[in-house]
Amino acid sequence: MMDILIVEDNEEIGGLLQDFLEAEGYDVYFATSGEEALEVYAEEGAKLVVLDIMLPGIDGFGVCSRIRENSNTPIIIVSAKNAKEDKLNGLMLGADDYIEKPYDIDILIAKIAGIFKRRYSSDEIVDGNIRLDKIGRRLYVDGTEMTTTSKELDLLIYMLENKGKVLPKEELFNKIWGFDSESEIQTLTVHMKWLREKIEKDPKKPERIQTVWGVGYRFE
Amino acid sequence: MMDILIVEDNEEIGGLLQDFLEAEGYDVYFATSGEEALEVYAEEGAKLVVLDIMLPGIDGFGVCSRIRENSNTPIIIVSAKNAKEDKLNGLMLGADDYIEKPYDIDILIAKIAGIFKRRYSSDEIVDGNIRLDKIGRRLYVDGTEMTTTSKELDLLIYMLENKGKVLPKEELFNKIWGFDSESEIQTLTVHMKWLREKIEKDPKKPERIQTVWGVGYRFE
DNA sequence: ATTTTTTCTTAAGATTTTCTCAAAATGTGA
DNA sequence: TCACATTTTGAGAAAATCTTAAGAAAAAAT
Numbered sequence: 001m002m003d004i005l006i007v008e009d010n011e012e013i014g015g016l017l018q019d020f021l022e023a024e025g026y027d028v029y030f031a032t033s034g035e036e037a038l039e040v041y042a043e044e045g046a047k048l049v050v051l052d053i054m055l056p057g058i059d060g061f062g063v064c065s066r067i068r069e070n071s072n073t074p075i076i077i078v079s080a081k082n083a084k085e086d087k088l089n090g091l092m093l094g095a096d097d098y099i100e101k102p103y104d105i106d107i108l109i110a111k112i113a114g115i116f117k118r119r120y121s122s123d124e125i126v127d128g129n130i131r132l133d134k135i136g137r138r139l140y141v142d143g144t145e146m147t148t149t150s151k152e153l154d155l156l157i158y159m160l161e162n163k164g165k166v167l168p169k170e171e172l173f174n175k176i177w178g179f180d181s182e183s184e185i186q187t188l189t190v191h192m193k194w195l196r197e198k199i200e201k202d203p204k205k206p207e208r209i210q211t212v213w214g215v216g217y218r219f220e
Numbered sequence: 221m222m223d224i225l226i227v228e229d230n231e232e233i234g235g236l237l238q239d240f241l242e243a244e245g246y247d248v249y250f251a252t253s254g255e256e257a258l259e260v261y262a263e264e265g266a267k268l269v270v271l272d273i274m275l276p277g278i279d280g281f282g283v284c285s286r287i288r289e290n291s292n293t294p295i296i297i298v299s300a301k302n303a304k305e306d307k308l309n310g311l312m313l314g315a316d317d318y319i320e321k322p323y324d325i326d327i328l329i330a331k332i333a334g335i336f337k338r339r340y341s342s343d344e345i346v347d348g349n350i351r352l353d354k355i356g357r358r359l360y361v362d363g364t365e366m367t368t369t370s371k372e373l374d375l376l377i378y379m380l381e382n383k384g385k386v387l388p389k390e391e392l393f394n395k396i397w398g399f400d401s402e403s404e405i406q407t408l409t410v411h412m413k414w415l416r417e418k419i420e421k422d423p424k425k426p427e428r429i430q431t432v433w434g435v436g437y438r439f440e
Numbered sequence: 441a442t443t444t445t446t447t448c449t450t451a452a453g454a455t456t457t458t459c460t461c462a463a464a465a466t467g468t469g470a
Numbered sequence: 471t472c473a474c475a476t477t478t479t480g481a482g483a484a485a486a487t488c489t490t491a492a493g494a495a496a497a498a499a500t
Contacts, residue, residue, distance in 0.1 A: 023288070190490085191447085192489090193491095214457075410459075411458085
């Protein structure tokens with residue numbers, strides 16, 4: 001199943017949008033008509049649909065209701081400015097969001113990211129004796145809850161999501177503290193120590209958070 | 221396809237940059253206008269584009285979006301200092317990185333190397349009884365993991381990627397230690413010894429890392 | 441406003457990696 | 471084979487990097 005199905009009759013707009021979304025890491029299909037969209041959707045499905053209302057042939061409402069017939073795939077309706085009727089109808093049909101043309105690509109990307117996050121990002125990571133509830137921001141080790149600070153949890157999440165990779169200190173630091181942080185890189189190592197105390201059996205001999213000399217850390 | 225396409229209207233800066241990058245071993249083309257860049261790009265393509273934003277005629281953003289239309293060639297945006305808007309726009313348009321003018325050539329080279337590494341080099345090298353995980357920076361010999369130091373691993377990677385070639389000591393040394401290293405070339409031979417101990421069946425009779433008398437080494 | 445919690449800084453000490461040196465071993469060409 | 475050049479090797483020194491602890495600063499909660 002693809003990530004995003006774009007339905008848009010203007011090839012230029014659709015193509016550009018496709019590029020942007022692919023740059024964000026989504027698997028995108030771009031359909032230029034309602035017919036094509038429904039066909040592709042029936043064939044393969046999609047996690048989210050970005051749907052222009054103004055389409056030749058079957059219009060956006062038609063596509064929306066057909067998709068809604070037997071699924072609750074999130075749909076973002078795109079339509080010309082001030083088409084209030086569109087907004088009403090679209091939302092009535094169960095679209096998840098609505099955006100006006102011409103739209104700010106940033107906002108659309110943010111909306112999409114938000115939907116993906118709410119809908120598809122697993123809220124729990126389980127790895128060995130570690131269970132991490134991302135939504136509730138709680139960490140369980142061997143079934144018992146550990147209190148963690150915000151930074152610790154962010155760090156752990158990032159490492160869990162990049163298990164097996166060597167994560168250079170700079171990368172970790174930039175991801176968690178922001179590339180423009182004023183803090184010292186040493187701060188990272190201090191947080192690592194605290195994390196180790198919480199998740200390692202023997203913090204003196206870390207098995208999960210391994211240090212890779214001269215480079216950074218690797219989560220196992 | 222060339223390695224790097226530089227787009228920069230200042231001939232002096234661009235020419236200098238070209239020299240530096242060619243010294244790093246890249247195949248570089250230097251275009252002085254957006255038009256020329258797009259033409260050359262359409263003709264031949266490039267693995268990476270270093271793009272100045274301020275250009276006469278089609279500006280950098282234009283070039284960026286045109287290139288992005290049907291490719292995801294990595295793009296590094298170069299722009300005047302503190303032009304946060306440029307940064308935002310550039311990154312929005314799908315640039316992979318951003319660097320401020322005046323920039324440190326070393327940093328740009330590092331960014332480029334990073335992109336090439338992430339984008340165009342595979343994660344795992346398998347060769348005979350050796351398996352090397354570049355992402356995790358781990359070495360397996362006959363299936364069992366060997367601990368390696370950073371330099372050892374760098375050396376081994378370089379040799380694996382240049383299998384069969386005679387690698388002069390100076391070349392190896394410059395690649396791993398940097399041409400401006402203060403260390404003695406002897407250091408290289410010490411590291412070779414350590415590597416041999418890790419990957420050779422009989423380190424006294426090396427089969428993989430062969431000595432080429434008076435020149436350097438060759439990996440078989 | 442005060443307390444509590446989190447985050448950051450710092451510096452000493454521990455650890456690991458890297459480098460240097462010189463003797464021993466090996467290869468090369470006359 | 472011999473003299474010479476180059477490489478290998480081992481041991482220890484030096485340098486770099488990481489860990490840790492303790493206290494200061496900042497942020498959040500009460």
